[in-house]
Amino acid sequence: MLNTKRRKETDQVSSVIPVYQSLYSNKDHSSDPNWLRETRDAGMSAFAGQGFPSVRNEKWKYTNLASLSAGDFIAVEPENDAFKIGPKSAWAEARMVFVNGVYREELSDINALKGQVKVVRLHHSLSTMKDYFGFLVDTALPTVGLNSALMQDGYRVVVADKAKIDGILELVFANSGHKNAVFPRNSLKLGKGSELTLVERHVGQGSYFTNSVGEVDVQDGAKFHHYRLQDDDISAISLSHSFVRVGADALYDNFALSTGAKLARNEISCVIEGEGGHLNLLGAYLISDAADGKGQTCDTTTFIDHAVANTTSKEIYKGVLDGRGHGVFQGKILVREDAQKIEGNQLSRALMLSDKAEINTKPELEIYADDVICSHGATVGDLDEEGLFYLRSRGIPKTKARALLVKSFVGEVLEEIHNEAIREAFTEHASNWLVANAEG
Amino acid sequence: MAATVDTVERVESITADKYKYGFVTDIEMESAPIGLSEDIVRFISAKKEEPQWMLDWRLTAYRHWLTMEEPNWAKIGYEPIDYQQTYFFAAPKQKVAPKSLDEVDPELLRTYEKLGIPLKEQEMLAGVVGVAVDAVFDSVSVATTFRAKLEEAGVIFMPISEAIQKHPDLVKKYMGSVVPTTDNYFAALNCAVFTDGSFVYVPKGVHCPMELSTYFRINAQNTGQFERTLIIADDDAYVSYLEGCTAPMRDENQLHAAVVELVLHENAEIKYSTVQNWYPGDEEGKGGIYNFVTKRAKCAGANSKVSWTQVETGSAVTWKYPSCILQGDNSQGEFYSIAITNNMQQADTGTKMIHIGKNTRSRIISKGISAGKAQNTYRGLVKALPRASNARNFTQCDSLLIGDKCGAHTVPYIEISNSTARIEHEATTSKVSEDQLFYCRQRGIPEEEALALIVNGFCKEVLQELPMEFAVEAQKLVAISLEGSVG
Numbered sequence: 040m041l042n043t044k045r046r047k048e049t050d051q052v053s054s055v056i057p058v059y060q061s062l063y064s065n066k067d068h069s070s071d072p073n074w075l076r077e078t079r080d081a082g083m084s085a086f087a088g089q090g091f092p093s094v095r096n097e098k099w100k101y102t103n104l105a106s107l108s109a110g111d112f113i114a115v116e117p118e119n120d121a122f123k124i125g126p127k128s129a130w131a132e133a134r135m136v137f138v139n140g141v142y143r144e145e146l147s148d149i150n151a152l153k154g155q156v157k158v159v160r161l162h163h164s165l166s167t168m169k170d171y172f173g174f175l176v177d178t179a180l181p182t183v184g185l186n187s188a189l190m191q192d193g194y195r196v197v198v199a200d201k202a203k204i205d206g207i208l209e210l211v212f213a214n215s216g217h218k219n220a221v222f223p224r225n226s227l228k229l230g231k232g233s234e235l236t237l238v239e240r241h242v243g244q245g246s247y248f249t250n251s252v253g254e255v256d257v258q259d260g261a262k263f264h265h266y267r268l269q270d271d272d273i274s275a276i277s278l279s280h281s282f283v284r285v286g287a288d289a290l291y292d293n294f295a296l297s298t299g300a301k302l303a304r305n306e307i308s309c310v311i312e313g314e315g316g317h318l319n320l321l322g323a324y325l326i327s328d329a330a331d332g333k334g335q336t337c338d339t340t341t342f343i344d345h346a347v348a349n350t351t352s353k354e355i356y357k358g359v360l361d362g363r364g365h366g367v368f369q370g371k372i373l374v375r376e377d378a379q380k381i382e383g384n385q386l387s388r389a390l391m392l393s394d395k396a397e398i399n400t401k402p403e404l405e406i407y408a409d410d411v412i413c414s415h416g417a418t419v420g421d422l423d424e425e426g427l428f429y430l431r432s433r434g435i436p437k438t439k440a441r442a443l444l445v446k447s448f449v450g451e452v453l454e455e456i457h458n459e460a461i462r463e464a465f466t467e468h469a470s471n472w473l474v475a476n477a478e479g
Numbered sequence: 480m481a482a483t484v485d486t487v488e489r490v491e492s493i494t495a496d497k498y499k500y501g502f503v504t505d506i507e508m509e510s511a512p513i514g515l516s517e518d519i520v521r522f523i524s525a526k527k528e529e530p531q532w533m534l535d536w537r538l539t540a541y542r543h544w545l546t547m548e549e550p551n552w553a554k555i556g557y558e559p560i561d562y563q564q565t566y567f568f569a570a571p572k573q574k575v576a577p578k579s580l581d582e583v584d585p586e587l588l589r590t591y592e593k594l595g596i597p598l599k600e601q602e603m604l605a606g607v608v609g610v611a612v613d614a615v616f617d618s619v620s621v622a623t624t625f626r627a628k629l630e631e632a633g634v635i636f637m638p639i640s641e642a643i644q645k646h647p648d649l650v651k652k653y654m655g656s657v658v659p660t661t662d663n664y665f666a667a668l669n670c671a672v673f674t675d676g677s678f679v680y681v682p683k684g685v686h687c688p689m690e691l692s693t694y695f696r697i698n699a700q701n702t703g704q705f706e707r708t709l710i711i712a713d714d715d716a717y718v719s720y721l722e723g724c725t726a727p728m729r730d731e732n733q734l735h736a737a738v739v740e741l742v743l744h745e746n747a748e749i750k751y752s753t754v755q756n757w758y759p760g761d762e763e764g765k766g767g768i769y770n771f772v773t774k775r776a777k778c779a780g781a782n783s784k785v786s787w788t789q790v791e792t793g794s795a796v797t798w799k800y801p802s803c804i805l806q807g808d809n810s811q812g813e814f815y816s817i818a819i820t821n822n823m824q825q826a827d828t829g830t831k832m833i834h835i836g837k838n839t840r841s842r843i844i845s846k847g848i849s850a851g852k853a854q855n856t857y858r859g860l861v862k863a864l865p866r867a868s869n870a871r872n873f874t875q876c877d878s879l880l881i882g883d884k885c886g887a888h889t890v891p892y893i894e895i896s897n898s899t900a901r902i903e904h905e906a907t908t909s910k911v912s913e914d915q916l917f918y919c920r921q922r923g924i925p926e927e928e929a930l931a932l933i934v935n936g937f938c939k940e941v942l943q944e945l946p947m948e949f950a951v952e953a954q955k956l957v958a959i960s961l962e963g964s965v966g
Contacts, residue, residue, distance in 0.1 A: 097552070101894075360898075377883065391898035394865070400893040402906070409880035409910040419895045419902040 055108050056090050059083075063188050074169050082178045082187025089181045101367040101399040102304055102338040107276060112220040112248040124213055130460035131238070132206025133158065138213050140221030140249075141192050146211075156204050156235065157197040161224055164195050172226065175254045175282040177308070183280055186252040190224035193251070196237070198261070200230035207236045207458070212251070214243035214275065223251040229261035231286075236264040236458055241299070246274040246330075253279070259286040259313055266461050268468060271299035274330035280306040285350075287313025294456050295322035296465045297337050298472045301329040304338040304367075311343070311350040318343060318352040321455050325472045327362035327393075334363030334395070345374045345381045348408075354385040357452045359445055360396035361476050370415070371403040378408045385415040390422065390448050392441075445473055511568035517541060520671050523568045527640050527674070530647065540660035540670030547664045553827035554856040554888055557769060557796050565734055567672045567705070632688050634718070635680040639707055642678035649680055653711055657740040657777045657804070665736040665771040665798070669705045673738070676706035681716035681747075690946055692721035708739040712747035714780065719750040721949060735794075736771045745780030745807065750788070754949050756956055757793035762851075762963075764823025767795025774801035778810035778836075786813040787830065788944045790953040792960040795824060800858065802831035805839035805867075812841040815941040817953070819934075819960045820853030820885070829859035829891075834870035834900070843874040846938045847889075850881035850964035856888040863900040870900040878908040879937055881930070881964045931958035 063083050091107050092099040124146050127134045136146035142160035149158045178187045257263045271277045277300040285291045295305050326335040343352045358366040368387045389398040402415040422444050430440035449469050456462035511522045520541050524534040629636050643650050660670040681687050741749050760767025776785040787801040803812030814830035832841035849855035863870040878887035889906045911933050919929030935957055
């Protein structure tokens with residue numbers, strides 16, 4: 040019985056492989072330099088060897104990619120963009136827009152940052168990136184391998200040493216269409232002592248599949264504030280994997296707010312390689328029912344590698360689960376041998392607003408050095424009855440009181456956003472979600 | 480203060496005998512041929528004069544085991560076990576079953592004496608201490624005391640091999656009901672080849688008049704020890720069960736795969752305590768016991784309560800997750816654990832709390848201490864099913880690192896499908912603070928002793944859960960296990 044089920048699952052997973060293989064072989068890569076073709080080939084064979092990971096893969100234990108394994112997603116060249124892209128956000132100094140994975144110059148505006156920072160589409164610089172392309176990325180992972188094989192465009196941002204960029208760079212990834220698969224690839228390098236604030240917005244319309252991979256190199260003394268708003272269509276599948284390297288006395292400050300997608304996974308793998316390096320991995324997710332009536336799945340998977348001594352990390356994720364929402368948090372902290380004087384703190388909290396919601400949490404500490412202070416905390420619960428009673432005793436109606444409590448629950452982590460304008464924008468986005476969902 | 484004095488004495492004595500239970504008793508063995516096959520399973524069953532149904536059960540388990548793969552997800556590494564180079568049955572030669580301690584092989588009695596459990600003395604002190612010992616030497620129970628007193632209360636306490644003969648209905652009904660033959664690789668192996676263990680049945684409304692205890696001992700070379708323990712607490716019953724073990728010093732690794740099943744009916748309570756100090760191998764990691772244990776309790780009835788307390792200081796490899804299935808409404812599960820690893824020891828241990836019924840509660844307190852080059856992992860699961868309204872869990876797992884070559888890892892899984900469940904999980908990892916050590920040393924306490932003091936303090940929450948008889952021994956063990964880890 041069990042064996043039959045497993046066999047069926049395996050068949051499903053393997054049936055999708057030829058679909059992507061033929062997609063890959065039908066593409067013309069003749070203009071790619073040799074090293075790039077080799078990278079693509081390696082990625083394709085990594086994917087072909089495994090297919091999409093199944094729930095028996097420990098790293099994907101709680102997030103089921105069976106709907107992808109059905110194999111009906113096809114990477115197509117974008118033909119139209121039915122989805123409307125509004126003007127640049129008020130807080131943004133410059134922006135790049137990618138529609139269905141391809142850069143759109145007429146929608147973008149990068150002039151304001153010209154001269155301060157190199158902002159280009161990856162498509163143009165790919166062939167010249169031999170020495171620093173993919174050096175942080177683990178192409179052996181099937182989803183990452185697939186991206187390496189089929190990537191076509193994305194952003195490449197290079198900040199020169201000591202350049203402090205005040206203006207915020209906005210990146211919009213808009214997708215549309217049905218069963219459309221896109222593979223954005225982004226690359227970012229912050230030179231020594233530089234600083235940058237960047238916001239990614241992921242929006243769309245339709246049941247597309249986006250599988251993006253990013254590479255972030257924060258060199259010694261640099262500060263990078265990386266914000267991500269994932270507001271994909273609730274029938275879409277949105278996978279993202281960022282690989283981050285943090286140098287000495289450098290800061291990587293990440294905040295991810297997720298409300299969209301039928302199935303979303305935001306995976307961040309970081310290695311702190313220089314003493315004095317610090318990491319902030321923060322975020323909130325608010326999810327409910329997906330377009331098909333089943334629950335949205337939002338998976339946050341992080342890996343922090345304290346490779347050297349005197350490094351610190353802070354991690355806070357908060358989730359609000361309504362309807363059939365399914366939250367997943369997997370956070371691993373590794374402290375290597377001889378990496379002394381480490382401080383690593385992690386907190387994951389989930390608020391369950393519905394009986395149909397589900398949360399799976401797996402915080403993990405792997406520690407090989409003794410002079411460390413590491414902790415993790417995880418809580419799961421519904422709204423605090425006493426808090427609710429307090430508010431109601433002051434004449435606040437029940438729905439309003441609930442809304443206030445939920446708002447303050449999420450507000451706690453939103454307050455950690457360093458940039459004021461972004462903090463406001465993200466808070467507004469979260470409030471809108473609460474009005475539309477939890478208060479209904 | 481008593482604890483401090485104890486620790487001081489202990490530290491003084493350990494220089495003399497590092498592992499005082501490391502000796503070998505020379506007794507003629509009646510062993511099965513080496514290796515594992517259906518014939519061996521039949522041999523064991525025949526040796527035990529078991530009924531056909533028991534043999535069939537074993538064979539089912541064995542055939543299933545053949546289709547399984549040895550699990551490799553735990554954070555432990557060991558030389559592959561060659562099941563064809565392991566003896567699965569060894570019994571001390573005895574012509575007639577002993578009726579009293581006088582009939583027991585004096586060699587055996589001396590062994591126990593060295594272990595610190597003189598049966599005669601215990602029998603004499605029966606009225607005072609009230610501890611019954613069902614002592615297991617290798618695979619066969621050789622002496623059972625206080626049975627009469629227990630029988631008076633209606634409590635059945637006997638070797639499981641005897642229970643199979645005398646209470647087949649109870650055994651048939653409950654054995655495998657918590658850990659089925661197909662459960663996991665090591666449990667399936669145990670089902671096929673278990674040789675003995677304890678059986679306890681506490682009838683309705685009976686509060687077991689004494690703490691039940693069993694000392695297991697692995698003796699014969701290359702003998703896998705496969706105990707099977709089954710404890711049933713009927714409605715409103717209570718029993719406290721103690722398990723303690725030591726093993727002689729050996730160079731070759733010894734395999735141990737036990738299964739413990741606890742069944743709790745309405746309002747029943749079982750308290751299960753373990754002190755495990757088997758031979759951990761030498762400083763280079765040579766020798767030592769491989770300990771793969773499946774322990775599980777099923778709170779079948781409403782308002783039942785189970786509590787696992789363990790002090791794990793021995794074994795080269797420990798793979799053990801005492802679990803609670805909280806099926807009855809309002810049932811409670813508790814897990815208190817101290818796991819100490821030193822030198823080359825590896826431990827991957829924790830618990831599973833499965834909340835199925837309404838208003839179920841669980842509490843997990845785990846203290847892991849890692850020293851030398853040891854690896855210590857807490858791995859636990861808290862799961863609340865959709866029907867488990869108002870489930871509550873509190874988990875605290877703290878790890879202490881002593882030295883910069885060891886590792887401490889925490890892998891908790893939290894899976895919640897009910898919005899009224901409330902789950903709290905805390906975990907910390909740190910080293911013994913310099914301040915604490917300095918404070919002690921400043922007051923003239925030697926470093927090693929200071930460490931034992933601090934570690935005992937770190938473990939206090941768990942130590943106080945142990946029955947008195949064990950608490951003292953456990954405190955000494957904490958100190959002895961950490962010997963040599965500072966300076």
